[in-house]
Amino acid sequence: MAIEANRKEYLRRLGGKKYFILGDEACAYGAIYAGCDFFAGYPITPATEIAELIALELPKAGGICIQMEDELASIAAIIGAAWTGARTMTATSGPGFSLMQENIGYAIMTETPCVIVNVQRSGPSTGQATKPAQGDVMQARWGTHGDHDIIALAPHSAQECLDLMLDCFNLADIYRTPVILLMDGEIGHIRESVTMPELSTITHAERKLAQPAEDIFGGPELVPGITHYGEGANVHVTGSTHLANGMRDVATPEVHDVLLRRIYRKIADNREQIVRTELDKDTDGKAKIGVIAYGAASRPAHGAVGRARNNGNAVDFLRLITIWPFARTQVVEFCRDLDVLLVPEMNLGQISREIERFVNCRVVSVSKIGGVPHTVEEILTAIEEAV
Amino acid sequence: MIIRFAGFGGQGIVLSSYVLGLSAALDGKKALQNQAYGSESRGGECRGDVIISDEEIYELEPLKYDVLVAMNQPAYEKFVPLIKPNGTLILDRDLVVADSAQEPEGITKHAISATDIAFKKFGRKIIANMVLLGYLNTLLNLVSEKALAEAIAKNVPRGTEELNQNACQHGIDLARQEMKV
Amino acid sequence: MGEYRHRLMDYVREEIMPHRFCVGCGCGTVLNAFVNAVEEIGLEPTKMVCVSGIGCSSWIPSPYFRSDTLHTTHGRPIAFATGVKIMRPDLTVVVIAGDGDVSGIGGNHLIHAARRNIDLSVFMVNNMIYGMTGGQVAPTTPSGTKTSTTPHRNIEPAFKVADLVMTAGATYVARWTTYHVFPLMESMQNAMTRKGFSFIEIISQCPDNYGRRIGKPTANDFLKQFRDDAIRINKTEGMSEEQLDKRIVIGKLCDRERPEYVTQLHEIIREQVAAVKREKTK
Numbered sequence: 001m002a003i004e005a006n007r008k009e010y011l012r013r014l015g016g017k018k019y020f021i022l023g024d025e026a027c028a029y030g031a032i033y034a035g036c037d038f039f040a041g042y043p044i045t046p047a048t049e050i051a052e053l054i055a056l057e058l059p060k061a062g063g064i065c066i067q068m069e070d071e072l073a074s075i076a077a078i079i080g081a082a083w084t085g086a087r088t089m090t091a092t093s094g095p096g097f098s099l100m101q102e103n104i105g106y107a108i109m110t111e112t113p114c115v116i117v118n119v120q121r122s123g124p125s126t127g128q129a130t131k132p133a134q135g136d137v138m139q140a141r142w143g144t145h146g147d148h149d150i151i152a153l154a155p156h157s158a159q160e161c162l163d164l165m166l167d168c169f170n171l172a173d174i175y176r177t178p179v180i181l182l183m184d185g186e187i188g189h190i191r192e193s194v195t196m197p198e199l200s201t202i203t204h205a206e207r208k209l210a211q212p213a214e215d216i217f218g219g220p221e222l223v224p225g226i227t228h229y230g231e232g233a234n235v236h237v238t239g240s241t242h243l244a245n246g247m248r249d250v251a252t253p254e255v256h257d258v259l260l261r262r263i264y265r266k267i268a269d270n271r272e273q274i275v276r277t278e279l280d281k282d283t284d285g286k287a288k289i290g291v292i293a294y295g296a297a298s299r300p301a302h303g304a305v306g307r308a309r310n311n312g313n314a315v316d317f318l319r320l321i322t323i324w325p326f327a328r329t330q331v332v333e334f335c336r337d338l339d340v341l342l343v344p345e346m347n348l349g350q351i352s353r354e355i356e357r358f359v360n361c362r363v364v365s366v367s368k369i370g371g372v373p374h375t376v377e378e379i380l381t382a383i384e385e386a387v
Numbered sequence: 388m389i390i391r392f393a394g395f396g397g398q399g400i401v402l403s404s405y406v407l408g409l410s411a412a413l414d415g416k417k418a419l420q421n422q423a424y425g426s427e428s429r430g431g432e433c434r435g436d437v438i439i440s441d442e443e444i445y446e447l448e449p450l451k452y453d454v455l456v457a458m459n460q461p462a463y464e465k466f467v468p469l470i471k472p473n474g475t476l477i478l479d480r481d482l483v484v485a486d487s488a489q490e491p492e493g494i495t496k497h498a499i500s501a502t503d504i505a506f507k508k509f510g511r512k513i514i515a516n517m518v519l520l521g522y523l524n525t526l527l528n529l530v531s532e533k534a535l536a537e538a539i540a541k542n543v544p545r546g547t548e549e550l551n552q553n554a555c556q557h558g559i560d561l562a563r564q565e566m567k568v
Numbered sequence: 569m570g571e572y573r574h575r576l577m578d579y580v581r582e583e584i585m586p587h588r589f590c591v592g593c594g595c596g597t598v599l600n601a602f603v604n605a606v607e608e609i610g611l612e613p614t615k616m617v618c619v620s621g622i623g624c625s626s627w628i629p630s631p632y633f634r635s636d637t638l639h640t641t642h643g644r645p646i647a648f649a650t651g652v653k654i655m656r657p658d659l660t661v662v663v664i665a666g667d668g669d670v671s672g673i674g675g676n677h678l679i680h681a682a683r684r685n686i687d688l689s690v691f692m693v694n695n696m697i698y699g700m701t702g703g704q705v706a707p708t709t710p711s712g713t714k715t716s717t718t719p720h721r722n723i724e725p726a727f728k729v730a731d732l733v734m735t736a737g738a739t740y741v742a743r744w745t746t747y748h749v750f751p752l753m754e755s756m757q758n759a760m761t762r763k764g765f766s767f768i769e770i771i772s773q774c775p776d777n778y779g780r781r782i783g784k785p786t787a788n789d790f791l792k793q794f795r796d797d798a799i800r801i802n803k804t805e806g807m808s809e810e811q812l813d814k815r816i817v818i819g820k821l822c823d824r825e826r827p828e829y830v831t832q833l834h835e836i837i838r839e840q841v842a843a844v845k846r847e848k849t850k
Contacts (some may be wrong), residue, residue, distance in 0.1 A: 006841045013844075020409040020418065038655055059840035064654055064833060069680040073647035076677075080619070080638060080651030088651070106641050186447055191405065191420040193412040229636040229652065230659050232614040234581075236631060238639035247584065247631060248639075296447060303445020373447045 003035060006062035008199060015198040023158040023187040026194045027091070027117060028053035030165025032061050033197060035204045036115075037086035039065040040077040042096060045130050046185040047119040050091040071096035075103040075116065082112045083237060085207075085228040087169050091117035093185070094136055095126070097143070104178055105144030106239045108263065111217065111224070113172035113207060115165070117181040119188040122371045131371025132185030134295055134346040140180050141324050147260055149267035151274060152180040152324040154295040158192035164321070170205035171274060175266055176223050182323055184346065186296035186373050218244025218259065222266040267325055276321040277330045280305065287314040288339040289386050292331065292355065294320040296373045297344045304379035313387055323351070328358055335359040340386040342366050344379050388529060389449045392516075393434040393466050394458025394482070399516035402542065403456070404435025406520065409538040410530035411439040419444045432461060439529055454527065456519055457483050458501075470494050477523055479515060497526065499561055505554060514547075514554040521558025526566070532559065579603045579613060581634050589624065592779075592787030594746040594772030598693055599628045601749050602664070605756035616660045619649040621674065623666035624700050625693035625772070643674030646681045649688050657687070657830045660760055667694040667708040671729045675707070678729075682736035682765050686829040689759040689766045692729060695774035703777035714781055730769040734822050739764035741821040745771040745794035748818060755820065763828050771816055 003011070011033060019025075028050050031039065039058060041051040055065040068074040071092050078088035092100065097118045107114055120136045122128035136143075140152045151171050155161045164181060172179040210216045210225030216235065218224060224244075227233045236246035241256045249255045267274065280302065281287070289308075293301035298319045305317040318334045320327055335341055338361040343352040349365035356363045366382045368374050390407065392400045401422045408420035422435040436452075438444050454475045457463035463483045470476055472493045478485060480498040490496065499522055501515040517539070524535055536552060543551040580603065589595045606613065614636075618629030622642035630639035636659075640648045645663045653661045663670075670678050670692045681688060697715065698704040704717040707727045714721055734741040740759055744752040752770060759766035773779065773790030784790055794816060801819035804812060 006844070009841075010844055013847075018412065020405075020412040020420070038651065040651065059837045060844045062837060062841050064837060066650075066654065066833070068647065068650070069676050072644060073650070073677050073680070076640065076644040076647035077651035077654070080640075080648035081655040082651075083636075083638065084652060084655040086655045102641055103644065189421065190447065191408055191418075192444075193418060229617050230615070230656050233636070234613070234634050235636045236581075236639075237637065238630060239641060240639065247581075299445050299447050303443075306445070375448070375450055376446050 003199075003202065003204060004062055007032070007035065010061035011199045011202070014196040017196045019194050019196065020191055021158060021194050022049055022189060022191050023155065023161040023183060024049035024119065024189065025053045026158040026161040027165055027181065027183065027188070028057065029194070029196065030162035031089055031115075032058055032063070033162065033202055034166045034169035035087045036089050036169065037063050038078060038081040038088040039063070039090065040068050040074040040081075040088075041090050041092065042068055042071045042074050044093045044096045046121055046132070046188050047091045047093045047096075047117065049188070050117060050119070071099040072103065075100040075107075078114050079103060079107050079110070079112050082114045083229050083235070087113075087173070089115035089117065089169075091119065093119050093121045094123045097136060097139065101139075101143040105146060105148065107178040108144065108148045108150070109239045110237050111176040111226075111263065112178065113176050114178050115168045115172055115181065116178055117183060120182065120184040122185075122369070128371040130185070132189070132296060132346065132373065133369065133371065134184050134297060135350070135369075137182065137323060137345075137347060137350040140182050147264060149264050150180065150324045151175065151177060151267060151322070152182045153276075153321060154182045154184075154323050155187055156295055156298045156319065157187065158190060159194045161187065162194055162197075166202065173205045173207040174223070175270065175274075176207070176226060177267065182295065184296045186346075215244035217242055217246045218262065222262055222269060271325040272329065274322060274325055275327045275330065277327050278319040278321060279330075279334070280317040282309060282314040282316050284314050287316040288337070289313065289342070289383060290316040290318065290334060290338045290340070290361075291342045291344065291379070291383065292318045292320065292334065292351070293344050294323060294351065297346050297368075300374045300376045301344045301379050303376040304383055307376060307380050308383045311384075313383065315383060320351070326354055331355055332358050335361050340364060342379070342382055342386060344368070344374050344382070346373060388439045388454070388527070389446075389452045390437045390439070390454040390456065390523070390529075391434060391452045391466060392436075392456045392458070393432070393462030396433040398433070398458050399513065400433045400458065401435040403516045403520050404437045406535070406538045406542055407524070407530065408437045408439070409542070410534040411437070413534040413537060414530050416441060416530070417444050419447070421448065432465075434462070434466075454523065456523060458516070458519070460484065464489065467491075475527065477519060477526075479519065497522075497565070499558075501558070504557060508557060509550055509554055511550065514551055517551045517554035518558040518561075521555035522562045523558070525559045525562035576603045576607060579606060579634055580632050584631055587632055588627070590776045592773065592775040593624065594695060594770075594774070594787070595625050595628055595693060597746040597749060598625065598664070598691070598770055598772065599632055601753045602628065602633070602691070602756060605753045605760065608753065609757045609761055611660060611760060615658070616662060617649070617652050617656070619645040619652065619661065619663045621645040621665040621669035622700070623669045623698075624774070625664060625666040625695070626669065628664045628693070629662065643669050643672070644677065645669065646674060646677040646688065646690060650681065650686060653686060653688055654830055654833060657834065661688050662760065663688055663690040665692060666699075667692060667696065667729065668698050668706045671727050671732070672707045678733060679736040682733045682738040682767065684829040685737055685739055685765045685826045687763050687765070687831075689756070691756065691759070691768050691770060693770050693772045694729065695772045695778055696726070697774050697778035699774040699777040703781055730767065730821055733767045737765070737826065738767045738822070739824050739826050740766035742767075743769040743771070743816070743818050743821060745798060745816060745818065746773060747791045747794040748798065751818075758823075763831075764826065
């Protein structure tokens with residue numbers, strides 16, 4: 001999509017600048033780069049700084065930011081706004097993310113492109129409200145009821161909070177689906193140096209538009225084109241099971257079957273196109289020990305891998321950037337020759353169990369909860385115990 | 388290099404850590420700043436951490452520190468055992484009564500009258516943090532003075548830039564004198 | 569005999585008629601009044617977005633009204649509509665949903681939308697019961713009523729939703745019943761043509777799931793009751809609260825001006841964008 005003149009004006013001033021900012025603030029700038037037209041949110045630690053910076057800066061680029069009465073309303077408003085053709089997002093943390101689940105399902109069912117940022121904090125319930133965690137990985141996957149697939153990405157640095165927002169909005173438009181940026185309170189609340197991209201490097205994916213009179217909820221393609229409101233097409237959007245033309249049909253088994261399998265397959269079948277990982281293989285190529293991590297936990301994990309190598313141990317490292325759909329192919333390939341795989345996570349082993357479903361090596365969950373990230377030393381000890 | 392600033396809310400603890408982190412970033416170094424959030428940071432205890440490195444920073448929340456800058460008694464007592472061996476302790480002598488029994492062996496201790504200087508020389512107790520920041524930076528040669536001055540100029544309240552720079556410079560001078568001796 | 573086609577058929581999705589409302593349901597009347605009101609003010613359905621929630625009356629616009637529609641989750645239509653209206657202020661955005669949806673599960677969105685004075689028209693069809701799920705107590709069910717979830721009797725007082733919305737800051741509030749079709753139509757016209765948050769509470773009948781619990785099996789019984797119980801707002805002076813509780817106060821409860829939300833929001837954007845441009849030309 002072409003970037004609007006007002007936004008170009010704004011972004012041109014930013015390009016090349018280096019800011020020492022929070023991961024949350026980087027996420028906010030990422031949203032502006034990604035062409036976010038509309039943000040609706042509700043304050044919550046540790047995600048509030050996203051809304052605060054967007055409220056300050058987005059209007060300068062011609063976009064709109066509002067605070068709603070709660071998270072239910074926030075996600076509802078961004079879904080409504082998406083149907084006018086806008087790129088829309090909200091940002092929250094665990095409790096708010098829980099409240100949003102029903103409408104995330106609505107966005108999945110109605111194939112509404114939008115972005116939901118979840119800066120994960122320690123739960124369940126109020127938990128350690130100001131402390132980071134990675135406990136919502138499975139909630140991101142399965143939080144809303146019913147069968148579905150989902151796209152979720154996890155940044156490991158402030159810079160990546162910015163960079164991945166572009167991917168989130170592009171994926172949302174390409175696959176006509178809600179996309180989750182699964183941040184964590186650690187990455188959201190550290191300040192690091194973040195480089196603002198040059199405007200010339202920014203591309204916005206096209207949201208495929210339907211031809212006049214073409215069905216927008218079905219058809220030969222896995223991702224049907226969309227028609228927005230106000231174009232005279234009498235678009236009928238419902239969260240109920242519907243026909244390709246959008247009209248409700250909850251009685252015919254085949255209608256539900258066709259609809260749901262297509263919505264599922266548009267992500268599952270495009271897994272290889274969507275998934276991004278970062279591989280750091282041991283130079284000798286004979287590692288029998290591997291580490292897979294993502295988000296905050298991947299920082300000390302990568303540090304520990306480096307230290308282990310310095311101590312003479314061959315260790316491979318894989319970072320998951322895309323959490324969902326699961327990087328099955330990459331993980332299986334990574335683990336093929338390993339004896340032991342360590343999975344440090346700030347939860348009780350959510351991705352560790354997912355990995356176990358696919359690999360033959362021994363999988364050791366290096367879980368840490370309590371609101372503080374792993375230290376390099378802790379993960380190094382786990383690696384050395386595995387040697 | 389891992390530095391923790393700790394004291395009461397309102398002493399400019401977080402600002403100090405932010406300014407130092409930003410200065411390092413301006414120098415092109417890797418820098419990471421973190422602070423206490425939420426109810427934890429209200430009223431009583433306040434802390435701000437900075438990690439400065441020439442290489443990638445992997446440790447997000449270190450358990451031990453190379454440097455502790457303590458600006459009140461509870462912060463001193465709580466964090467002094469966490470200084471690494473061969474680490475550095477910097478105190479505001481006017482606010483902390485040191486008890487060497489608690490201090491890890493092998494650390495280097497520096498105490499200056501930051502609050503007294505801030506009040507008597509500059510008429511504002513609140514800029515004691517800048518005296519300490521200038522002192523710390525010169526003592527340990529963390530970031531360039533140019534970057535530090537730029538970071539201060541950008542982040543202190545408008546109209547107080549000179550005051551803050553002067554306070555910082557006073558800290559720098561103190562460290563230089565001390566190092567000559 | 570020539571083929572008869574109703575003059576308002578263009579306003580409904582003819583292909584899915586006949587509608588599925590129960591015999592005697594008030595929703596058909598509300599749909600009729602709504603379609604007539606749209607035609608009367610010459611509003612192009614292509615310039616409208618109709619938003620509804622979950623419940624029988626949410627079917628009035630979706631699927632029956634032929635415009636862009638958004639059939640949302642239960643209780644949230646006003647919040648969804650807020651996003652639509654902000655991004656397309658040129659479109660007329662109408663919410664039609666039930667009492668359970670708007671004042672029960674979605675009550676929070678209702679009062680905040682009224683407080684913001686966002687330019688939406690909300691038509692709440694109040695049948696005093698959860699009809700679609702089979703007759704459970706609603707926030708609007710009169711106390712004393714036996715419903716499937718208050719089988720002994722309802723001990724809660726009923727919400728006076730229009731009064732609540734007026735207090736919350738809506739600029740146009742009215743209450744009518746399905747007996748008062750023509751004033752209802754006129755009121756809908758007012759609501760859709762004026763700027764600001766407009767709210768009409770439409771007292772309606774549910775013979776199947778409410779009527780049979782209170783011994784009023786037919787729609788006619790309900791309509792007669794609405795006719796007899798109704799009292800115009802301008803005739804209520806000097807009446808005690810106790811007397812009023814037994815009546816349905818109908819008419820325009822308020823009609824006032826306050827700054828509208830979306831207009832102000834877009835003003836801020838214009839200011840901020842202009843500031844960036846000024847900075848550049850400096």
